[in-house]
Amino acid sequence: MSVRPIIHVMVGALADADGRILVTQRPAHVHQGGLWEFPGGKLEPQEMPEQGLARELAEELGIEVRASRPLIRIHHDYGDRRVLLDVRRVIDYSGTAHGREGQPLAWLAPEEMDSARFPAADRPIISALRLPSLLLITGADPRQADDFLVRLEQSLACGVRLVQLRAHELSAAAYAQLADAAFERCERVGAKLLLNRDPAEVADCARHGLHLGSRQLMACATRPGCATDLIGASCHDPAQLAHAAALRVDYALLSPVKVTATHPEASPLGWSRFAEWVEAAQVPVYALGGLTADDLPEAIEHGAQGIAAIQGLWNKNNCR
Ligand SMILES: Nc1nc2c([nH]c(=O)n2[C@@H]2O[C@H](COP(=O)(O)OP(=O)(O)OP(=O)(O)O)[C@@H](O)[C@H]2O)c(=O)[nH]1
Numbered sequence: 001m002s003v004r005p006i007i008h009v010m011v012g013a014l015a016d017a018d019g020r021i022l023v024t025q026r027p028a029h030v031h032q033g034g035l036w037e038f039p040g041g042k043l044e045p046q047e048m049p050e051q052g053l054a055r056e057l058a059e060e061l062g063i064e065v066r067a068s069r070p071l072i073r074i075h076h077d078y079g080d081r082r083v084l085l086d087v088r089r090v091i092d093y094s095g096t097a098h099g100r101e102g103q104p105l106a107w108l109a110p111e112e113m114d115s116a117r118f119p120a121a122d123r124p125i126i127s128a129l130r131l132p133s134l135l136l137i138t139g140a141d142p143r144q145a146d147d148f149l150v151r152l153e154q155s156l157a158c159g160v161r162l163v164q165l166r167a168h169e170l171s172a173a174a175y176a177q178l179a180d181a182a183f184e185r186c187e188r189v190g191a192k193l194l195l196n197r198d199p200a201e202v203a204d205c206a207r208h209g210l211h212l213g214s215r216q217l218m219a220c221a222t223r224p225g226c227a228t229d230l231i232g233a234s235c236h237d238p239a240q241l242a243h244a245a246a247l248r249v250d251y252a253l254l255s256p257v258k259v260t261a262t263h264p265e266a267s268p269l270g271w272s273r274f275a276e277w278v279e280a281a282q283v284p285v286y287a288l289g290g291l292t293a294d295d296l297p298e299a300i301e302h303g304a305q306g307i308a309a310i311q312g313l314w315n316k317n318n319c320r
Contacts, residue, residue, distance in 0.1 A: 004082050006075070010053040011040035011087040013071055013129060014063075014097065020107035021129055022097055023118075024060070031081065032119040036106070038087065053088055060103070063095035070300055072128040072284055076121035087125050127250045128284040133296060133306030135253070135286050136160045137196075138182075139314035142167035145178055152185055155313055161191040164211045164232075166310075172201045179205040192230060199224055209250070214240050223247045235285075238277050245282035252281065253308050256289025257299075261311060263289070271302045278303035 014022040023036045039060050043052040054065040068088040075084050099105050110129035115122065136155050142148050152163070165182050167175055179195055183206040186193040192208035199210055209230025212220065217233040217240060224231060232251040233244045244252040256266050257274050268289060269277075278285045284305035291299065292312030299307045 006082045006084050008043040008049075008084045008086060009040055010043050010049055010056055011038045011085050011125070012053055012057050012065070012068065012090050013038055013087060013125075014057070014061075014090045014093065016107050018109075020109050021113075022061070023106050023108055023113070024099065025104040025106075027103070031078075035119050036113075036117050037119060037122065038125065040085075040087075043086070049086055050088070053090075057090070057093075060100055061095075061097040061105075062100050063093045063097050065090050066092040066094065070303065072125060072305070073279060073303060074121050074124055074282060075280070076282070078120070083121060085121055085125065087128070123248070124245075124283050128305055131251055131284055131305055132161045133300070134160055134293060134313060135162045135164065135251075135306065135308035136313040137164045137166050137288075137308055137310045139310045142170055142178055143174075145181065148178070149181055149185060151314060152182060156185060156189050156191055158313075160313060161189075162194070163191060164194045164196050164308075165207075166196045166211075168196075172197075176202060176205050179207060183207055194230060194232060212249070217244060217247070217249075220247055223249065234288075238280060241277060241281040241283065241285070249283060251284045251286060251305060253286045253288045254278065254281075255287075255308075257287045258290030260290045271298065274304070275302040 022039060024039050025036050026033050028034050039057055040053065041056040043049060050068060053068060057063055057065050068090045071087045071089045073084060073086050110126060113126045115126050138152065163186055165179055167178060170178065175197055179202060183193050194209040194211045195202050195205060195207045196211040210224065212233040214234045214236055231249045233249050235241045235244055235252045235254050241252055241254065254274060254277060256263055256268050258268050274287060286306055286308040287299040287304040288308040291307045291309050296307055
């Protein structure tokens with residue numbers, strides 16, 4: 001049986017001043033016809049990825065791309081073809097985007113995107129567009145609630161917009177109380193709060209999502225059905241990343257990238273193994289372990305959605 005070659009497709013995420021992203025509708029007669037997609041097309045032989053993206057967006061939209069950065073790479077098998085969607089965020093361009101091939105265009109906030117109206121491979125792209133590049137995991141000491149909430153507010157003031165409430169030392173009742181207070185702080189600034197706790201224990205707590213530990217992840221056969229808009233999971237190897245993607249979680253954490261104070265015994269992955277595992281993952285992945293916001297550009301170049309950190313993002317009196 002012949003192996004079908006992988007079609008390398010360059011895809012652009014182009015935002016307007018309000019953060020809405022440009023989507024276009026595929027003609028009815030082509031592969032995945034009638035669905036909405038992100039603009040782009042096949043990389044030509046001998047072409048460099050950024051050059052291919054610039055050519056496609058010039059042809060389709062009449063714009064000149066000046067700079068872009070990696071967002072996510074998705075390998076997907078449609079049965080009749082295998083594609084690699086190499087998605088880049090366009091960070092600088094000139095011109096006014098218009099449908100040069102007569103295709104309908106729309107600008108949508110990532111939250112407005114209905115993945116059922118996009119090709120199946122695009123679901124993780126929509127998740128990646130919804131997620132920020134920094135994820136704070138709360139640090140010490142949740143038993144001192146007042147001080148803890150001040151530190152949380154400081155991190156939010158520094159721009160953190162996704163927070164995982166990690167406080168394993170608390171009883172279920174104390175955790176629930178802290179979760180309500182943390183939720184209120186996050187809501188005030190439009191940040192999202194993820195609870196890292198047994199879903200049954202926190203059923204009544206206000207939150208935007210749940211974070212599963214790697215053991216909880218591997219014990220789930222389907223995406224946990226609780227009514228939350230975000231679910232993420234901790235992963236340490238390719239099998240866990242694959243399971244996270246199969247459950248359709250919105251993001252994974254992959255650790256440890258570097259040596260950490262909290263897990264000194266774990267051997268670090270390093271950036272090249274991190275990148276290799278992320279390449280095979282069908283889900284946005286945050287790099288975790290010994291990282292700070294200064295590592296963000298390197299993480300993004302190695303395929304990460306961004307970085308997650310306790311020490312690197314918590315307890316900051318000033319913003320970097
Ligand atoms: N541009 C783009 N392509 C996507 C997205 N999602 C996705 O699965 N694809 C797939 O990636 C391939 C893009 O190729 P294309 O747009 O240049 O090619 P096409 O199918 O229109 O042309 P063809 O008739 O020559 O095969 C298609 O198989 C398409 O279904 C997306 O969001 N944007």
